[in-house]
Amino acid sequence: MVRSGRRTGAGDTKQAILQAAREVFYAEGYAGATMRAIAAGAGVDPALIHHYFDNKRSLFVAAMRLPIDPQRVVQVLTGGDRARLGETLAGLFFGIWESPDADPFIAVVRSAMTHEDAAAMLRDMISEEVIGPVAAALEVDNPKLRTSLVGAHMAGLAMMRYIIRLEPLASADPDLLVEAVGPAVQRYLTEPLWQRAS
Amino acid sequence: MVRSGRRTGAGDTKQAILQAAREVFYAEGYAGATMRAIAAGAGVDPALIHHYFDNKRSLFVAAMRLPIDPQRVVQVLTGGDRARLGETLAGLFFGIWESPDADPFIAVVRSAMTHEDAAAMLRDMISEEVIGPVAAALEVDNPKLRTSLVGAHMAGLAMMRYIIRLEPLASADPDLLVEAVGPAVQRYLTEPLWQRAS
Numbered sequence: 001m002v003r004s005g006r007r008t009g010a011g012d013t014k015q016a017i018l019q020a021a022r023e024v025f026y027a028e029g030y031a032g033a034t035m036r037a038i039a040a041g042a043g044v045d046p047a048l049i050h051h052y053f054d055n056k057r058s059l060f061v062a063a064m065r066l067p068i069d070p071q072r073v074v075q076v077l078t079g080g081d082r083a084r085l086g087e088t089l090a091g092l093f094f095g096i097w098e099s100p101d102a103d104p105f106i107a108v109v110r111s112a113m114t115h116e117d118a119a120a121m122l123r124d125m126i127s128e129e130v131i132g133p134v135a136a137a138l139e140v141d142n143p144k145l146r147t148s149l150v151g152a153h154m155a156g157l158a159m160m161r162y163i164i165r166l167e168p169l170a171s172a173d174p175d176l177l178v179e180a181v182g183p184a185v186q187r188y189l190t191e192p193l194w195q196r197a198s
Numbered sequence: 199m200v201r202s203g204r205r206t207g208a209g210d211t212k213q214a215i216l217q218a219a220r221e222v223f224y225a226e227g228y229a230g231a232t233m234r235a236i237a238a239g240a241g242v243d244p245a246l247i248h249h250y251f252d253n254k255r256s257l258f259v260a261a262m263r264l265p266i267d268p269q270r271v272v273q274v275l276t277g278g279d280r281a282r283l284g285e286t287l288a289g290l291f292f293g294i295w296e297s298p299d300a301d302p303f304i305a306v307v308r309s310a311m312t313h314e315d316a317a318a319m320l321r322d323m324i325s326e327e328v329i330g331p332v333a334a335a336l337e338v339d340n341p342k343l344r345t346s347l348v349g350a351h352m353a354g355l356a357m358m359r360y361i362i363r364l365e366p367l368a369s370a371d372p373d374l375l376v377e378a379v380g381p382a383v384q385r386y387l388t389e390p391l392w393q394r395a396s
Contacts, residue, residue, distance in 0.1 A: 119362045127365065148358065148367035149378065156354020160346065164317045167325065169346035179392035180347065184382040194377035 014052055016042040021063035026117055030060065030124035057129055065104035067096045070129040077147075077189070078137035086186025087178065093154055094174040094181075097162055106162060126151060140190055149188045157181065212250055214240040219261035224315055228258065228322035255327055263302035265294045268327040275345075275387070276335035284384025285376065291352055292372040292379075295360050304360060324349060338388055347386045355379065 020041030024033045035056060039046040053059040061069050076092055077085065096102055131151065135143035157177075160166040169177075187193075218239030222231045233254060237244040251257040259267050274290055275283065294300055329349065333341035355375075358364040367375075385391075 123358075123362045123364050131364075144366045145370055145378075148364050149355075151364065152354040152358035152367060153351050153382075154354070155358060156350040156352070157347075159357070160321075160350035160353060164321045166321050166329075166346050166349065168342050169350060172343055176392055180343075180386075184351075184385065187382065188378070194374055 013042075013044060013048065017044060017049055017052060017059075018063045021059050025060060025063060025121050029117065029121050030056075030128060035059070057125075060125060064108050067099065067101040067105050068092075070125070073130055074133045074137075077134045082190060084186075085189050086184070087182035089150070089154075089185050089189075090178045090182040093157075094178055097158060098174050102162070109163060138189065142193060146188050146193065150185050153181075153184065153188070211240075211242060211246065215242065215247055215250060215257075216261045219257050223258060223261060223319050227315065227319050228254075228326060233257070255323075258323060263306050265297065265299040265303045266290075268323070271328055272331045272335075275332045280388060282384075283387050284382070285380035287348070287352075287383050287387075288376045288380040291355075292376055295356060296372050300360070307361060336387065340391060344386050344391065348383055351379075351382065351386070 017038065021033075021038045024038045024041055028034075028037065033056065035049050036046050038059070039049050042049075049059065053062065057070065060066070073089075073092070076088055080088055131144055131147045134147045138146070140146060157169075161169050161172075161177075215236065219231075219236045222236045222239055226232075226235065231254065233247050234244050236257070237247050240247075247257065251260065255268065258264070271287075271290070274286055278286055329342055329345045332345045336344070338344060355367075359367050359370075359375075
């Protein structure tokens, strides 16, 4: 925890806020963390946090070095061609993870694996920022279950390809993976999930 | 590490072997662990390990408290009705995770998340004991990629439903999940993966 009566510059202040944010998100979870608690942890006025970050979500994105803002995922899942949602999401997913922008986040995921509460924190963020908004916009039965099935599939792919590096998945051509995974995502999002009640 | 010149009973010996096995599997990985090293760790003769466990796989199953022998997964994936492989595997998967037999394994997975090498150990076990044999038996293109896609999907579901407990996936009826997930598994295993080359 960084506390200091005097700052040498804006960069230091921002870093102190990000460090305090990580600590508060880990300790309190996504829903429980407040901008006020993070400001207290960083030893700054809450108004200063709002100078750097619009809201809790954007502070979380920066603190956890997410390679994409969850809001962008929601935009993709609620806009665009409904018949190509699966392919679009798979393309976005592999595009992000293949880019160097994902490297810092991979490091965060690795270290988060040893934090007991990190998984709950990520889960709550996904529920609040992705599953909720997508479910509200997708006009289908069981929208939250569908979105969580997609989330589980994507999480498994990310874990096995980029973190654990299970072969041959880890070395497969990403364009071919988009083609292979897209239809599964499409079905979970918009097609009948089961025979009895669709 | 348990070392002792004298054992009070067979139960103690078996527990010492299992404890040594966990330590050697974590330290050396699945491929690198040998029955000899585990015997040395437990302070017993290698022949004694073979008295309790047929082979490294069955020792691993016991040490990690796996709720199912990977060989059983291979049997399901390589036998039975090919057109219903997805449903069969999904049914087996949710059936195991729903049973009380899975509780000790869930505890192992939680603690393994803090062992840096545990993921690599599980990955190598899955590669050697599941992906290899299944790929050799499934008469399809890209059998190992298909099996690893299924593995990634199942791992994501297990993580999100049983470990992280993402809702509403965590509370969904398991029979409905078998119906929802079965077709995705079926497609990964036996249907064309992409348009260009199937």
